[in-house]
Amino acid sequence: MAHLADGTLRRMVDDPDAKVGADAAHLESCAECQARFEAVSDDARSISALLAVPEARVDVGRAFATVMGAPQARPALGLRLPFFRPSARPLTLAFVAAVAAAALVVVAFAANGFFFKPTTVKTVPITVADIEALSQLANYGTLTWTKQPELQATTSAADAAAIAGGLQPPVVAKLPAGVSTTVTYGGMSEAQATFTFSAAKAAASAAAQGKTLPTMPAEMDGATLTITVGPAVGEVYGNLSNPANGADTNTINLPQLIVARSAAPQATATKVSLTQFEDYILAQPGISDQLKNAIKAIGDPSTTLLIPVPVQYATSAQVTVQGVEGVALGDNTGVGSGVVWVKNGSVYVVAGSIKQSDALDIANNLK
């Protein structure tokens, strides 16, 4: 038998139960592996000593109060990503609200001129502090749905397409191993949200925080930013059914895979240009220089959909999907990953608790 691998020896140091079977027999009879085992064992001990620290004594109750009292503990933009956070409310409706809210912020950045329709995607690094700063925009005006999103879960692709004005849901060629074949289709009608900027509200909220507003463009008061999202169709793999009592969130399964297609979002502005909106948002206190620079560095902003990527926890990479440039998020851990791309006027998303390589594979074979 070949000599034992370093990893096997290392595991034997930590776990006496690993010293079983053929490996244990080999170690017993092989002087070379015994010597290596001693070396591995010595290293493990000395590293453990090097990493030793005085034990931290914590007051969990006090720490919990601190965390819950922190203003940041409230969800950004007043909602949490329902994809990650199932609740008894309809998952999908909250998802649409999240997408619309994100689109509002992102599109306001990306747009140049009065009209915006993206044809490609790019990522911008974003920190928690940036999200906090952006969520304050809600204090600067009012957000209203001028066209409410209507969303329905259906059992067939045809029904979903009918709700989405004929937009056909994408078809997954082959599911990765381990992903449930239980599929729920969903369709969403076109939705429209309008943000109306209010100089009075902005001034009041700045004053409440003891800050001064950056100089406002002349026509900013009453200016509107209208975002149109959808129609959209998609399918969710995995069991979405809520528990019978509707209260125990522990029993809701997270979707393993979401595949969706949406008409590219569009933005229009009145009174001021989208560039002025962008400049004004970026002038707000609290937005990091890193984010400002990243947004300013994007080539042609009028055609680019920006995907905010939280720098601490997510990684992203430019990838080629179906012959166009796309963005891959997450990694190969299987905790979560996604691919986003824009093709022929539609934004496509493949995401789920799957490996990035699987997400890319599904994306490339999507029909």
Add this chain to the structure above:
Amino acid sequence: MTAVRTDDDAFEALFTSEYGRVVGIANRVLADQHEAEDVAQEVFIDFHRLHSASADYAPAWLHRAAAHASLNRLRGARRRQKREFAQAIEEGERTLDPQKQVEMDEDRRRVREALGRMAPKPAAVLVLRASGLSYAEVAQALGVGISQIGTLLRRAEETLRKEVTRGTSS
């Protein structure tokens, strides 16, 4: 409103069961309890902002985030380290004799510098395992197969040993 309350309850339960371990991981990296609690609280706040406390991956996410956030802070905060280690020693080991304290201080400083120079994944393997996570828990936090942990750990230990030696000789 039931759902909201259940969600918050779930977060409190998660916090109670994992806060100590999350602080432990950060403290292992930073060797400073105050700094470690800062990191742990940021990690929980970030988690609560976007994720459901009842998600299966919650503990794994917290462990991974604690390791990476504290390693990031370590890399960004080398200049402050002397003060931090002095503080940790003052609070944790008043009983040691002065000569031993000096040696321990020096060892800790060197090993943290070495950790900061390592790639994130091997550094995280070392820190998570040293914080008492099982092979299965380390594997979950880093999203690798449990069978790889022995190998990753062994390589990471060799790297750390070389880095510590390099720090001594330079």
